[in-house]
Amino acid sequence: MKQRRRHPLTLRAAYKDDLHKRLCDYITDTNFSRNGQSTDMPMLKKAVKFWLDAFFALRALIALRRLRQPSLVILTYHRVLAEDDSHRLCEQPGMIVSPGHLRNHIAIMESLGAVPMFLDDWLEQQKQSPENLPRLAFAVTFDDGWRDNFTQGLPVLREKNTPATIFLVSDFLDTKHVFWPEQILHLLTTVPPATVKRCLPGTLDWLRDYARDFRLGERKLSIEDADKVINRLKTLDDFEIYEHLKKTFNQCPELQPRAETAYILQAADIDALVDSGLIRFGAHTRNHARLNRLQSIEQLKDEVVNCKQLLEERLKNPIGLFCYPNGDITPDGERLVEAHYTAACTTETGLNRASTSPFKLRRLNLHDGNARHTLGLLATLGKGKL
Numbered sequence: 001m002k003q004r005r006r007h008p009l010t011l012r013a014a015y016k017d018d019l020h021k022r023l024c025d026y027i028t029d030t031n032f033s034r035n036g037q038s039t040d041m042p043m044l045k046k047a048v049k050f051w052l053d054a055f056f057a058l059r060a061l062i063a064l065r066r067l068r069q070p071s072l073v074i075l076t077y078h079r080v081l082a083e084d085d086s087h088r089l090c091e092q093p094g095m096i097v098s099p100g101h102l103r104n105h106i107a108i109m110e111s112l113g114a115v116p117m118f119l120d121d122w123l124e125q126q127k128q129s130p131e132n133l134p135r136l137a138f139a140v141t142f143d144d145g146w147r148d149n150f151t152q153g154l155p156v157l158r159e160k161n162t163p164a165t166i167f168l169v170s171d172f173l174d175t176k177h178v179f180w181p182e183q184i185l186h187l188l189t190t191v192p193p194a195t196v197k198r199c200l201p202g203t204l205d206w207l208r209d210y211a212r213d214f215r216l217g218e219r220k221l222s223i224e225d226a227d228k229v230i231n232r233l234k235t236l237d238d239f240e241i242y243e244h245l246k247k248t249f250n251q252c253p254e255l256q257p258r259a260e261t262a263y264i265l266q267a268a269d270i271d272a273l274v275d276s277g278l279i280r281f282g283a284h285t286r287n288h289a290r291l292n293r294l295q296s297i298e299q300l301k302d303e304v305v306n307c308k309q310l311l312e313e314r315l316k317n318p319i320g321l322f323c324y325p326n327g328d329i330t331p332d333g334e335r336l337v338e339a340h341y342t343a344a345c346t347t348e349t350g351l352n353r354a355s356t357s358p359f360k361l362r363r364l365n366l367h368d369g370n371a372r373h374t375l376g377l378l379a380t381l382g383k384g385k386l
Helices: 011-028 040-065 085-088 099-111 118-126 148-160 179-190 193-199 205-211 223-233 240-251 265-276 299-314 331-340 374-382
Strands: 070-076 136-144 165-166 279-283 321-322 342-344
Touching: 040 374, 070 099, 070 265, 085 179, 099 148, 099 374, 118 136, 118 279, 118 342, 136 148, 148 165, 148 265, 165 321, 179 223, 179 240, 205 223, 265 279, 265 299, 279 299, 299 331
Parallel strands: 070 136, 136 165, 165 279, 279 321, 321 342
Antiparallel strands: none
């Protein structure tokens, strides 16, 4: 893809403008109690977060100004949902970016002088001719293969003429599969409490320990509380969770989410993404399996190696990039990835230099919660390895 010229670095201006805006927002958004007295704890928390963000954002800006070798920022997303999209009501907060914020993130990176590139193009140039790489580049990636990457993400990428890589879960493509965290969210936040209570004896015993702080069947959980349950469930392997859910829905079908439309990319979507010229694909295992929870080397090979083969057969193109689900890495899994792929993305945060190992790529996981403003995006970068 032809690289475009960018405006000179405007780091100080971008930082100062957003710092001023955020400070004004903080001052005017102070919470007050009914008697007019300020609520000190919310104010204190806001103040601490604001100044911590300012510190880490400044750290990122200083690092970007002092770059001595070509560097790459990888922006990572999952779902792209409009602010009023109903799917937001049953999704983890850290999974969503709005089209508007995605657009702003691209604009912020361009204002910093960063050149948009396909991830694999930057890696190839890093290997063949690092002296020709731009001083600062950025690559956009999406994990899991959500259909809204096509319906709501692609229009933004087209508008900004920005390439991206989508990491696909091979066995879920062209299906109406619902990932287990979304199934749990539906069960805990959407199903009427009376229905949950009726199904509790026996059917939902397996879930009780992971929701011990919450009285299942008495009220619907908030998204934040349900998210805590999901994180606790990650002590189980993915296949065990799916098996529990399968038995639960067989015994109580009214608890199951109805996937009336597909959440995952369909065949026609993938073809349209390829035809756009702005999208390439990488591998994200066959079943979004966290490698550290797999029980055997055979399972590892199936998820890591067979995923690549299945995607290459479907796409009729080589797949060189791998992304670790949940960032979970094991020695055996790492060896398999290095033997069959050319690079791999982790969940470690920070900048990638020309000297960074292609199998330990750092990324910024961005969403509406941590990168609603310039300050938040820069702070996320500043908290990582620079």
